[in-house]
Amino acid sequence: MAREQSYTRVPKHVGIIPDGNRRWAEGHGLQKSEGYAHGVPPGFALYEALLEQGVAEATFYGFTKDNNKRAPDQRAAFTQACVDAVELLAGRDANLLVVGNTESPAFPAALLPYANRRVRFGDGRINLNFLVNYDWTWDLRKLHTDGEIASRDISRIDLIIRWGGRRRLSGFLPVQSVYADFYIVEDYWPDFCLSHLHEALDWYQSCDVTLGG
């Protein structure tokens, strides 16, 4: 794939909030739960593009404790989509770290080998973090009990891209997001296309980095 554009300032760490799977499904006459499976291939298209741009680290929002309030068929579908994504990723290059509360039954057993420790697939090349059964209160409470947050191995995020038009973090890594620039894509996540990433990277070049100074 040809590099579409080169950037003078590429974020080291990109956060991905792939929202809108259920709204996409409804718009296509499908059950809400059917949207999640359509969210897996876009993740790999984005992964390839991030590798190509030399992004060092990316964090994907899988599902959260809050999401577990949803209907059982939706829970089953988003959990399966996360497992499928990791199984596909195992054939690629990535240093995978799954972060989430493994002590809850909502955490998929198939992902326990990757939980809270980084596992290398292929040649590595990019640090990929995947939030699975993540809960921001669980993350921060570890500061009280352990002296460090649970997501301590995830670095500060430079750019967060959220699909599906909503302009909020929805509990996404509150500590790592404190200085991140937010870019919102109106399209739903299953409608991902490369231009979304390029528009976000283009915009990011115009943001100064001050860290409050």
Add this chain to the structure above:
Amino acid sequence: MAREQSYTRVPKHVGIIPDGNRRWAEGHGLQKSEGYAHGVPPGFALYEALLEQGVAEATFYGFTKDNNKRAPDQRAAFTQACVDAVELLAGRDANLLVVGNTESPAFPAALLPYANRRVRFGDGRINLNFLVNYDWTWDLRKLHTDGEIASRDISRIDLIIRWGGRRRLSGFLPVQSVYADFYIVEDYWPDFCLSHLHEALDWYQSCDVTLGG
């Protein structure tokens, strides 16, 4: 003042990031430090409008530990602007809570009587929180040392409005902001006008509240 518009869904708690004072000053041929004094009157115009809309709580971002890296004349100017704002507020109605690290010499002594405890002015009417020498790491570290965050008396934020075009939190209350919707005003803060608030409130009505569910 006539109510310009009534809303079916008003946020209970609005976060205010009044950014762009220095850029505004430069655009008006002034020293950067001269921008901050021009940021005080807009705060009172906004306060009046929030009262009128029945907003129960508002948090204003004063200055942070990060901001203390700036030039001495700027530090003096933003600190004075915070002190002036509180002295003016003392003649109005508000339940004021100043949150910030009082153990650092950067915290203005004049604001110690309002620090980390809520003080009633006049008839109260609105809970006003003011972040002064605030530091998100200090806030969260209290979870480790005291079992609660330092800003524990500030409630969850529904809507954050940021002036000056930047799309980030810059360390603003990471815990209370986890589910907040972000509205960005391109104009600099000293150019505040009521239409900014009304556009934000109008947009907020279209946001659903899911808390991740």
